[in-house]
Amino acid sequence: MPQRRHLVASAIVVLLLALLPLAGSRYAVDLTTEVLIYALFALSLNVIIGFTGNISFGHAAYFAIGGYACTILLTTYNWPLAASLPAAVVLAGLVAAVVGYFCVRLTQIYFAMLTLAFAMLVWGVAFKWKAVTGGDDGFTGIKLPAMLAHHVGYFYFTLAVVAVGVAALWVICHSAFGLTLVAIRENAVRAGFIGVDTRRMRWAAFTVAGTFGGLAGALFGMYHRGMYIENAYWTESANVLIMVLLGGIYSFVGPIFGAAALHLLQTFTNQYTPYWPTVLGLILLVIVLALPDGLIGLAARVKARRGRT
Amino acid sequence: MTDMLSISGLWKSFAGFVATRDVSFDLKAGELHAVIGPNGAGKTTFFNLITGHLRPDKGAVSFEGRDLVGLPPQKIVRLGIARSFQRINIYPRLTVFENVQVALIAHEGQQWNLFRPGRSLHREGTAELLELVGLAAEGAETAGELSYGKQKQLELAIALASQPRLLLLDEPTAGMSPQETGETIASVRDIVKARGLTLLFTEHDMAVVFGIAERISVLHHGEIIASGDPDAVRNDAEVRRVYLGEHGLGEQGHG
Amino acid sequence: MTLTMFTLNAFYGLALAMNMFIIASGLNLIFGVLRVINFAHGMFYMFGAYITFTVAKSWGAPFFVGVLAAAVALGLIAFAIERLLLRHLYDKEHLMQLLFTFALVLLMSDAAKMIWGTDQYSVGYPPGLGGAISLGFVAIPQYQLFLCAVGPLIAIAMWLLVDRTRWGRVVRAATQDREMLAALGVNVPMVYAAVFTIGSALAGVGGALAAPRIALVPGMDATIINECFIIVIIGGLGNLWGSFLGALAFGLVVQFGTVLAPDWQDVLPYLLMLVVLLIRPWGLLGRPETN
Structure with a gap:
């Protein structure tokens, strides 16, 4: 069974990651924490893109809602983490459900633009609701439980939450629900005529994506000890979209690799040159002109070629 | 009648x-x-x-x-009521097997099951239908790569999966x-x-x-x-x- | 709001609308024919403005020579991009085209930084258009009036080109059935290249004409591209007069919104799009998507 192989491989990856702090590099631990958060964020977006075939330009909204809600509940309202994290995730999911209700009535570019419009409203609220969100000064001074205040403690927390989140997404994406979503992506008319209410399915997928996007955002807000309106801006949505496309939308794990590749590349490139956009632009050109299935597609093709010879 | x-x-x-x-x-x-x-x-x-x-x-x-x-x-x-379409109407990137499997999942109303692995469901029913339309050997192939005639057969299997009258x-x-x-x-x-x-x-x-x-x-x-x-x-x-x-x-x- | 303020704001709103229409109509044309969502369109606009600055300010040429230079330069750049790269992508998924234009944005933004640095520039009003015309109770700036006149002229010119010429018939047919056109002996690739060139030149002209109104800063492309999408979507994708209407709605809402609710300035365009899409999901003059 391939499933058992996947399980073993994932367990090994988690275990290896858990050993990382032993290497003693704070830099590596922090960087990995960031990659884990982005990986979850990208995976959540791919529930919409890879599994329903719609592109969302506004996924940062749920990331930001999760982040703001979690940090505000922790800090302003002194809620314990065990309450504020779930509350933030549920709130992100609820907003995604409301927004999704309207967005799934449309498809293609109209869907994408409507997600963008709603996301910019969320940005507007974060910007203008200064009393609660801090407006363009950002929401800072987050109080974290002592256990998470240390970077290694937070790394393990992130690793655990992301592992559970990815596992949950894996189950959902490989469930009967997930397989039906793929059918909708491949051919919505046909899916409708095997008795599937495609709009409601896409709505559910949108809500799932928003919920897990919110979880990633909550982790992000606590990690950075603050949220800023940029986190809700459309550039953040574009960034995660590139991660997903870079990794490849037709594979479950693709976005994880896309997130890791993009974030690490960006971090390293920025150390040597201010021209990160040029580097990324060239990478995208290569993907578009040479690797249309993303990194995972490339890996699959290399494997296939090896298998043949 | x-x-x-x-x-x-x-x-x-x-x-x-x-x-x-x-x-x-x-x-x-x-x-x-x-x-x-x-x-x-x-x-x-x-x-x-x-x-x-x-x-x-x-x-x-x-x-x-x-x-x-x-x-x-x-x-x-x-x-x-089930139908096939004049233009080929299948899920091109799914396997032949999955094309039929999804139809059975939908017929049983299991598309809302977020936990059961989709590929483990209705394996027998799917195999039977593929056998019926003569695609038993092609189950693992990508549907979009089948010949035109076989894609038409696949459409028939998808339609039959809805158990129409x-x-x-x-x-x-x-x-x-x-x-x-x-x-x-x-x-x-x-x-x-x-x-x-x-x-x-x-x-x-x-x-x-x-x-x-x-x-x-x-x-x-x-x-x-x-x-x-x-x-x-x-x-x-x-x-x-x-x-x-x-x-x-x-x-x-x-x- | 007094009548004076109202009239003045209406003209500013219309001028903004017409400037935006010029840019958005290019985006709309490209989408309508090529079905490519060109994220780099905002970058073409920014290059148009910067080129005008260089030609008109640094080299001291007349402003309208700068506008012409912007149009020609952007047309050439777009033609090269289409012939060398973009044409390989028409048969690929939309996602790939989207990523491609996004790559252009990134590359061109760095190119702009290398050429023009990160300073803020301004281009003055062209001589003869810097004053104001008095209507008695209010004085309307000449440059805004000029934009209010240029916008409709470009709209009519595009309408004539697309609806009233043989070439336009070919372009419209290309949106329907490419294979058929090729079979009839039309050079479809050149039609596509021409459309991308004209559409991008319009972005250049839009940027050139915007230069006297605004400050030229890196990143000015980003807001514009979103606003262009909003206009095109509000009007109905691929519909010329839809974009015109969308631009009018955008210009007036933004101008009056900024005066009446200055805090919400950045969100207003999105709010406008949201309302339109919830009421008319395919835009004001758009048609429902078909499978």
């Missing part, structure tokens, strides 16, 4: 062009019924009106006594070689008879139509100009005029 599908006074027009003109039509349970007509006669529109892909301007469609007008396709299929096939042999056409039609007839289904199909190949249809209706400019058993239709003066006058019977172009 009672009427399974009953249509009365159906109208549909697109921007002034009347595609379906006052069509009334009854289909008895267990019947093999062909709808023929020149290209552009309105056959596909007629199907789309039955299956909810188009909404009629006027008229009634009832299936086993239930009014279908205004129901969305996904509700209509649940009442027991009424099967609508829109040009089931379009684009097939004469040999494939013969095999396909024979297998369709066997399946329909073995399962006690009612079949309504459109077809351009007149040999096929007169070979298996028990009743034939002729659509012309959106109107049914004749309906009856094959001999009656063959000898109908209006039908002869439409076909022989314009194209010659049995020489309808493809697609």
